[in-house]
Amino acid sequence: MGTLSVFLDVPLAPSTDIPLDAYKADPSSLKVCLGHADTDEVWIPPVVKRILLQIPEDPTLNHEYLPELGILEFTTAAMKLVIGKESRAAGIQTIGGTGAVWTGAEFLHRWYKPSNCTPTTVLLAEHHLENLGCIFQVAGFTDIRTYRYWNPERLTRQNQCNAFSFLPLGLCRFLQERHLFPFFDVPAQGLASGNLDRDAWAVRHFVDRGFEILCAQSFSRIFGLYDERIGNLIVVTKNNQTLIKILSQLAKQISVTWLGPTSLGARVISMVLTSPALLYEWKQSLKALVKRIMLVREKLKEKLRILGTPGSWEHLTAQSGVYSFIGLLPSQVEFLAKEKHIYLLSNGQINICSINAKNLDYVAQSIHEAIMSTSHQDQSVTVRIYSSPTHVSKSESFY
């Protein structure tokens, strides 16, 4: 055999933006990963913990292969959670929310031919470009464009409809006229408002208007089962005959990728969703978590106010949900990693659940120092970011 590898020219892939590896490698006892829930304190609803103990004892369950499309009881209950009804819709169980997006993207690239040609363009919310954009690119879409959902100048979420304000039409009408196919991503239903129905309104609005849609659902966050990789791809079509044909193609596609999904998480979730008592308990846990998230947002804002940190932090409580754009510059994110052992995505998005009683003071103090130490270097950008007039002047007067 020769000594040269046939893979000599394979380049090193650029590492992803998620700073989890750097966090794990850091030996400091002060370290905090704001991109992720604290690994020692991953939230898991008590009802889920209980069922996880019951399942291995259940003699009626075995470890046979599941069908390609998963456990029907799970996919139906999961689909109803978003859509609210069953007509002309079905779910297929996937390997996590990523698997649902991947399956949908592959399917669309293969079968969505609005004018007898394969579409090449995908329009994504700007902050999803890195994670979701790659999936659509690998699936064959060559033109990945973004629309702005998070407005860094105003530190607020832009209304989705406003994001399309370049056309004087509602979003539904805009999609319809441009032959755009709506593909929703529901990564944590219930964690925005604490109410499952309220968080699903956008999807239901499209379904009620007669749209065909795809919708990727993830259960990792709302059931605390990240490692079980439980996702669901919801397909809503015009009629059930088309639905059956689509499901047959999706089953084929899955049979050549992972053959079938995993059972444990889907069993836990379908037990919760189909039992009124367990469902009630889980909803209460979700509500309590959302309350806790809002409390952390309020406490962080208050700490920063007391420290006199330049800038407005109103956006911390104006936003809701687990993820928050904290409003830091890439140089400030870098400062936190290098000087403070605090890791977060370079776009400044953090997971609120990663802040707890133990690290709140340290995180607030470090954010304060990051802003104090770097804001004079990036003044032009700083002024752009802190656009609320009173606070910009406060920031300027600080030096």
Add this chain to the structure above:
Amino acid sequence: MGTLSVFLDVPLAPSTDIPLDAYKADPSSLKVCLGHADTDEVWIPPVVKRILLQIPEDPTLNHEYLPELGILEFTTAAMKLVIGKESRAAGIQTIGGTGAVWTGAEFLHRWYKPSNCTPTTVLLAEHHLENLGCIFQVAGFTDIRTYRYWNPERLTRQNQCNAFSFLPLGLCRFLQERHLFPFFDVPAQGLASGNLDRDAWAVRHFVDRGFEILCAQSFSRIFGLYDERIGNLIVVTKNNQTLIKILSQLAKQISVTWLGPTSLGARVISMVLTSPALLYEWKQSLKALVKRIMLVREKLKEKLRILGTPGSWEHLTAQSGVYSFIGLLPSQVEFLAKEKHIYLLSNGQINICSINAKNLDYVAQSIHEAIMSTSHQDQSVTVRIYSSPTHVSKSESFY
């Protein structure tokens, strides 16, 4: 909204050959699925059952995301099980053996450029055309060819080297000279001979000769954990620098498909493989299963001999492992499904574990009737199938 679906032209995908759905839908109490282990009696090693009860009680384990490439302890132990050593090799945890083949096929299509062009041809064992062929096709290989591994005329497995006898060279030299990249599939290491090392000799032979290889490993059958989807893709390269680059690309690829693998099965398996006591116990369970499989093979052969079923059934005990080509014609397979509620793949391959004390007599009697009722219709084919001279004449004299 218009009333026509944008997916109007999506065709119904042809159903796969696995007769599990027909089996499940059959209300008869006599039904047997020979394509699959009996769902009521899926073999699971006692040590695995025990660990499955322990894991949910373990307070040191959480449900955080796993890294894209899986649990290092698992992938290393799994890789050593096949390769026997660690040098210039690594494993990556996948969603089942199918996920390992898919990941490898996608990787090869993207990065294997033996003469600066992307290869389009894949050479597969004939009976793997349907399941593995589809994976390579979807990955982008356009020319899927087969070699004969199972010889239906002789009812024996052909030696892999003989399958390439059209060239007067050994298989290693043949692959090397033709720039063929060896990709092994190890779906049930240990279940052929009862000895893990013996079943891995072919892979080790190539590694010892200095080859770069890929090897897909599945743990579904040997740990009885079909629904946990535990696979491993082993990469053996020329050197560790190349290995690191390959792993970075594989991590990227996985991050856009399923993000990361599942934990439960990998935890169970790494606990077994890294504990000498548990490993010993598991190996004993495997040996006992292999013994049981050989006993079933012997009993079925004996039953058919007593019934005077035409044909030679020596191949039942000459072959080893869970899967066996039983030597039935498609028309006989159809007879079994329609008249006897017995389901198997149309190529006549069965899972020996699906035969047990409860159904052995019924299965043997039904095979006998299938052959008696159809062999006169397919005489020309029958003669080809039963090529052992004495038995062909016995079969012919029967009518």
